[in-house]
Each structure stands twice: as structure tokens, then as C-alpha cells.
Amino acid sequence: MEKSYFISDIHLGLQAKSKEEEKIKKLLLVIDEVKKNKGDLFILGDLFDFWFEYIHFVQKDFFKVYRAFYDLRLSGSEIFYFIGNHDFAHVDFFEKELDIKIFCDPKEFVIKEKRFFIGHGDGLVENDEMYNLLKKFLRSKFFNFSYKLVHPDLLIEIAALLSKKSRSGDAKKKYKIEKDGLEKAAIKIINEGFDYVIFGHLHKMTYKKFDNSAYINLGSWLDIPKYGIFDGIEFKINEIK
Numbered sequence: 001m002e003k004s005y006f007i008s009d010i011h012l013g014l015q016a017k018s019k020e021e022e023k024i025k026k027l028l029l030v031i032d033e034v035k036k037n038k039g040d041l042f043i044l045g046d047l048f049d050f051w052f053e054y055i056h057f058v059q060k061d062f063f064k065v066y067r068a069f070y071d072l073r074l075s076g077s078e079i080f081y082f083i084g085n086h087d088f089a090h091v092d093f094f095e096k097e098l099d100i101k102i103f104c105d106p107k108e109f110v111i112k113e114k115r116f117f118i119g120h121g122d123g124l125v126e127n128d129e130m131y132n133l134l135k136k137f138l139r140s141k142f143f144n145f146s147y148k149l150v151h152p153d154l155l156i157e158i159a160a161l162l163s164k165k166s167r168s169g170d171a172k173k174k175y176k177i178e179k180d181g182l183e184k185a186a187i188k189i190i191n192e193g194f195d196y197v198i199f200g201h202l203h204k205m206t207y208k209k210f211d212n213s214a215y216i217n218l219g220s221w222l223d224i225p226k227y228g229i230f231d232g233i234e235f236k237i238n239e240i241k
Contacts, residue, residue, distance in 0.1 A: 004111050005034045006228035008044035008120070008200025009220035011086065012062055014163060024064055026225045026240045031068045035075050039229075044200040044218060045084025045120030050159035053091040057152050066098060073099045082106070084120040084201065086163065088138050089147065104139065112232035114195040121199030121217070125181030183208070186215035196235060198228065207237065 007030060010023060034041050048062070058066075069079060079100040083090050094100040106119025123135055147155060183206070186197040190213045197215045205219030205226065216235060218228055225240040 003034075003037050003039040003232075004042065004230045005030065005039050006042045006044060006118075006198060006218060006230075007047075007221075008218040009046045009084070009203055009222070010225075011046055011049040011220065011222060012065070013059070013160070014049035014222070020061070023221055023225065024062075026221075027065060028068050029240065030227050031072055034077055035072050038075070038077065040078040040080070041072065042118060042198075043079065043081040044118065044198065045082050045122070046086045046200065046220075047081070047084075048087040049163050050089075050156070051083075051087035052089045052147055052152065052155055052159070053093050054148055054152055058093055059156070069094075069098050069100060080109075080118075082118065082120050085122040085135070088135070089144065091144065108194075111230060114230075115193060117189045117194045117197045119199060121182050121201035124185040124199075182217070183215060190215065196230075205237065 007027075010027060012020065012023060012027075014020075015023070031041070033039075048059075051059075073079060079098075080103065081090075081094060081100050082103045090102055095102055103119075106117060106124070109116045109118055150158075182199060182202060186199065187210065189197050190210055195213050197213075198218065199216075200218050200220070202217050203220040203222065204217065206215065206217035208215045214235060216228060216237070218237070219226060226237055227240065228235060228237050230236075
């Protein structure tokens with residue numbers, strides 16, 4: 001039976017080199033499992049801690065990941081990539097070179113006759129207009145043009161510093177608001193007739209059942225790497241140890 005796999009918030013490029021190598025090793029194991037089972041892969045955002053595309057440049061540290069995705073596509077598996085609030089600056093590398101479908105917003109899928117609502121999860125909390133304005137700017141043609149004026153090595157150093165700063169105490173205080181708000185948004189979507197609502201973004205795994213439906217948050221790979229798997233009957237979350 002074909003299976004669907006789900007990963008989120010791996011944040012490649014964030015941690016020390018040894019931890020990054022371990023994350024990539026485990027990610028390759030998941031991709032290999034998807035390939036062996038002839039499944040499809042859903043990436044729910046923040047695969048990278050930051051992502052910038054230039055005309056003649058991509059980040060070389062993730063070559064093994066690009067190659068694994070390419071091989072997975074050649075095997076016939078589909079890959080659906082929902083960009084997150086960290087890896088927002090995608091242009092066309094993933095679509096043109098790796099044949100991976102990119103989505104900027106949540107989307108409905110029907111998998112084995114079940115309705116799924118899938119997305120990263122950012123921007124869905126009520127009264128978050130300021131973030132959505134920032135999100136619109138960061139994904140604009142103007143910003144996409146502007147960052148290319150900075151040398152890629154310098155831009156990556158700046159992005160790494162900003163990423164670490166975003167994990168300050170203020171960001172932690174905002175977590176509870178986002179957690180409650182995102183769950184509220186998920187329940188509303190479930191009430192529209194969906195069987196599964198699956199997000200990332202919060203870095204804390206959640207699996208809540210509502211009658212015959214469920215809200216699932218995949219957590220992050222910054223503690224224990226994990227992935228979701230749907231076999232047509234039930235949705236499970238497996239840890240990678």
C-alpha cells in the first residue's frame with residue numbers, strides 16, 4: 001500500500017556541524033523509506049533555517065539533500081513543499097531543477113478518500129495582521145530583487161544571526177498565543193469537514209482527536225527528529241533515534 005509521509009521544521013543550517021550532519025543523515029533515511037514504499041512526501045515548511053536563491057548560486061551544504069530529493073522524484077514519488085516562515089525566499093530551483101511542487105499557502109488534499117488540510121501554520125492565528133504584512137513583504141518581488149544585491153556569503157551570516165535572535169525570550173512568550181490560536185484555527189477547519197489538519201511551525205508535537213478527525217502538529221527536529229505517516233487507515237508519528 002502506498003503511504004504518505006510528512007516532515008516539518010528540520011531547520012537545516014541552524015545547529016553545529018555535527019548536529020547538522022546527523023540531521024541530514026536521518027533525513028536521508030526518511031527519504032529512502034519513502035522511496036522504498038513508493039510513497040509521497042509532504043514537507044510542511046522550515047526545511048531550512050533560511051533559504052535564499054541567486055541566479056547562479058544555491059547553498060552547497062545541502063547537496064546530499066537535493067540529490068536525495070531528485071532521486072526520489074525519479075523513482076516516481078511526489079514531493080509537496082509548503083514553504084515556512086524561515087525558508088520563504090524560494091524562486092524556482094526546487095521546481096525547475098528538482099521537480100518539486102512549491103506552495104506558499106495551505107492546501108487541501110484528498111488522500112485515500114480522507115480530506116487533509118496541510119500547511120506550515122504561520123499566519124493562521126487570529127489578529128496576526130502585522131505578521132501577515134511582513135510575510136507578504138518578504139515574499140514580494142521587491143525583496144527577492146533586493147537581497148540579491150548582497151553577497152550570498154554575507155547574507156547567510158546575517159540570516160544566521162537574525163535566526164538566533166528570533167529565538168529570544170520574547171519569541172518564547174509568543175508561543176502560547178500561537179499554540180492556542182493555531183489549535184483554534186485547526187478546530188475551525190475540522191468543522192468544515194476535514195479529516196486531518198496537519199501543521200508545523202510551533203516546534204511542539206500535538207496529536208488531538210475530535211471524533212473521527214484529528215489535528216496534528218509535527219513538532220520540530222531540534223529535539224527528537226520525527227515524521228508522520230498515513231497508510232490509508234491511520235496517521236502515526238514515528239521518532240527517528
